[in-house]
Amino acid sequence: MSGAPVICFGQQPCGFFPRRFLYAKFQTARRMQAEMGGEIVFFFHDSDHDPRETQTTLRHRKTGEPVTLNFTVENKVQRKWSPLYLKRIADGWHATTARQLGAYVEPARVEAFKQTPVTNVADFCLELYRRMGLLDGIRVVRSSDPAVRTAACDVSEYFGDVAYEGQIVRARWLDGTWKLHEGGEKYLTLPSTPVTKAQITPTRDTRLRWMQSVIHCTHYIAGMGEQAYLRKEDAPEITFVNRDAIDRSDEAFH
Template sequence: MCFGQQPCGFFPRRFLYAKFVSARRLQAEIGGEIVFFFHDADHDPRETQTILRHRKTGEPAQLNFGFVNKVQRKWSPLYLKRIADGWQANTARQLGAYVPAEWVERFRAVRATNVADFCLEMYRAMGLLEGVRVVRSSDPAVRRAACAVDDCFVDVPYAGEVVRARRIGGELKLHEGGDCYLTVPPIAYGPEQVTPTRDTRLRWMQSVIRCTHYIAGAGEQAYLRPEDAPEITFRQRDPIDRSDEAYVPGDPMISPRPVQP
C-alpha cells in the first residue's frame, strides 16, 4: 500500500499525519508493506509552509524555510533548495512559543542542508517513518526505472542553480506567475532528470512502486486518474480537522483530533 506527498512543513501538516494513520490501519487489516512516495522533486516553496498555533493564545503563525536565493526559492526542486545560514537557529528560538520543549530540541538536532532532507529527518524523529519504506522522486534510480511521460518537468541548470522546468510544446519553461513563462535555453537531458506533473504522477509513480492500494487525500481525489492505474484499490485517508495546520506530538492544543465520519 502506498500514499504520496510533497515535503509539507518541517512539522508535517495534519493531513499527512492522517495518511500515516490510515496506512497503518489498512496494514493492520490486510498486511503488506507501507510505502511513502516522498515527492521531493516538487519545487513550490509554499509546500513547506508550516502553520503552528501559539501555545497560550491559540493564534496561528505561518513559518517557512529561509532559502539561499530567489532562483532556488522559485524554481529549484525541494531536494535542492538549500537552507539559508542561520535559519535553523533563528527558528528554534521562536518555536518554544508553539511546540513543547522536546520538539524544539529535536528541531535543533536535525542536520540537513536542504529543505526536503530537513523535513524527512523531522518526520523520522517523530516516529512517522517507523516501518515505512520511503521512495523519493528525486532518486535518479527511481527516475530511470519509471515509465516515460510527455507531460513532465525536467531538472536543468539555470543561472548557476538547478531548476525544475516544465516541458511545454517541446520547450522547457519556468513559471513566473500568471500566464508568464521564461524559456530555458535548449539542453539535452535524460530520464534521471525527468519527473511527472500532477496529472501524470500516479502513472509514473505506479510504474516503479506497483502498489495494490493507494491512500488518497482530499485534494488528490479531485485530479487522480484511476484509469491510469486500474489495478490499484483507492482508499480515502482518514478525515482530520484543521488539516492544513502542523502536527506536533504531545501538545493537546495542536495534536490531531480526527473528525468522526
C-alpha cells in the same frame, strides 16, 4: 496484483512539522496494515518546487494564535524554481526558527528540530518526520532518486531538472523547450537543453502512472485534493482509499 498488499500514499514535503493531513495519511496506512498486513510505502515527492508546500502553521501554546513559518533558502532562483531537494537552507534560519519554537511546540519537538541536520528543504523535512517516529516501519521512495527516475516508465508530460543562472531548476517541457512559470500566463523560456531520464519527473497528471510503474502498489491513500485530479484509469489495478478525516488539516502536526 498478487502477493501481500502494498499500501502507498504520496506527498510533497509539506512543512518541517508535517501538516495534519499528511499525519492522517500515515494513520490511515497503519490502520489498513493492521487490518490486512503488507507493506507501507511513502512516495515522497521531493522533486516539486513550490515553496508554499513547506509552509508550517503552528498555534501558540498559551493563546492559540496561529503563526505560519517557512524555510529561508540561499537565493531567489532556488526559492522560486529549484526542486525542494535542492533548495539549500540559508545560514541562520535554523537557529532563528529554533528560538521561536518553544512558544508553539513541546520541548521534545524543539529538541528534535535542533538536532536535525541543516542541508536542504526536503532532507530536513524527511529527517524531522523520522525523528518524530512517523516513518517507523515505512519504506520511503523519493521522486528525486535517480534510480527511481531511471526505472520509471516514460511519460509524455514532464519536468526536467536543468541549469539556470548557476542553479538547478525544475522546468516544464512545453512546446519543444524548457519553461519556468513566472505566475499567471507568464513563462520564462530556457534553451532546449537535452536531458537524461534521471533528470525527469512527471507532471501532476502523469504522476500516478509514473509512480505506480516503480512502486506497484495495491492500495493508494488519497486526500480530498488528490481525488479531484488523480487519473485512476491509468492504474485500474489500484484500490483507492480516502484518507481518514482530521480537523485543522492544513495546520502542522507536532
